[in-house]
Amino acid sequence: MTVALIPEVDLSAVVAEQPDPLVFATVSGAHLYGFPSRDSDVDLRGVHLLPVEGLIGLREPEETRSRMWDRDGVEMDLVTHDLRKFVRLMLRRNGYVLEQLLSPLVAHTSEAHAELVSLAPHVLTHYHAHHYRGFAATQWRLFEKTEELKPLLYTLRALLTGIHLMRSGEVQAHLPTLLGEVAEAPAYGADLIAAKAEAEHGAAEVDLARVREDVEALHGVLDAAHAATALGEAPKALDALHDFVVRVRLEGVLDVRGGRGVQRVQG
Numbered sequence: 001m002t003v004a005l006i007p008e009v010d011l012s013a014v015v016a017e018q019p020d021p022l023v024f025a026t027v028s029g030a031h032l033y034g035f036p037s038r039d040s041d042v043d044l045r046g047v048h049l050l051p052v053e054g055l056i057g058l059r060e061p062e063e064t065r066s067r068m069w070d071r072d073g074v075e076m077d078l079v080t081h082d083l084r085k086f087v088r089l090m091l092r093r094n095g096y097v098l099e100q101l102l103s104p105l106v107a108h109t110s111e112a113h114a115e116l117v118s119l120a121p122h123v124l125t126h127y128h129a130h131h132y133r134g135f136a137a138t139q140w141r142l143f144e145k146t147e148e149l150k151p152l153l154y155t156l157r158a159l160l161t162g163i164h165l166m167r168s169g170e171v172q173a174h175l176p177t178l179l180g181e182v183a184e185a186p187a188y189g190a191d192l193i194a195a196k197a198e199a200e201h202g203a204a205e206v207d208l209a210r211v212r213e214d215v216e217a218l219h220g221v222l223d224a225a226h227a228a229t230a231l232g233e234a235p236k237a238l239d240a241l242h243d244f245v246v247r248v249r250l251e252g253v254l255d256v257r258g259g260r261g262v263q264r265v266q267g
Contacts, residue, residue: 024113026103037200041075122237132162166225
């Protein structure tokens, strides 16, 4: 995975500006998926830790914080959830939050982050196939409307992530890696990635009939992988995650490891 197209932005300064401590902050979106454009924004995702009084008082807690702004000429998109909400999303078979948690593009980390990563495999179920099937269908409808390259790549990425997850039990969001891991991946995938690097909203110069057939075929592959997967019915980490959230909240202090910019963490 390359981080070469991530703009030179001091993400540690962004982390330091947050009103509550962060358990982690990672880069998601097109940079994580392996097909950023030169003008892609930076999608920063993470978990903040509200103090106990923020949850038990009379004021509504800021369980989700979202902000978009321009920093040094780069468009930033920051979304963080409070730890409890994030863990609840993990338990709801939400592929997005697992991709964010497991992203190797780490701007900020902590011991609590590492522990949460270790628990992630225990929330995977075969129902995660529905998440990727649904996301692919949404992106495909957008592609049919706009014929832009971006939603086509998102469609392929979602289907291949779902197939790989059902077969291996591993959340892999990086499309260039998936093209090599999933035998049924279309051979032209690398060409589409190269084309998108030049323009965020460029048109997809493809054989529409062939692409439609390939996407339909990948849906069938995902269905077959779903039917054959060894992943279980329900998350196995509910008690461990409950204890984790309570302990981290009561301690209220994170052993933080972070630095300037983005570091690539091997996974």
